[in-house]
Amino acid sequence: MIHWLDLRVEGDPHPRRFDSLDATRDYLLRVERLSEEAATLLTQTGEVRPPIARRAYQLRRLNPE
Secondary structure, eight states, rough: OOOOOOETTOOOSSSSEEESSHHHHHHHTTTTTOOOOHHHHHHHHHETTTTSSSSSEEEEEESSS
């Protein structure tokens, strides 16, 4: 079973959907250019905001167990 994740970025009405935490983390580091600290905090807590990141990010599982 795939555990889908939705990433919401401040200022963007459409979430980005990922099929794994690794894919989400790669996107955060490469495309959003988050620091390792911010990406780790987001994947662990589901939310990160300034001053850790330049914008607010929320990460939610679509099919929680």
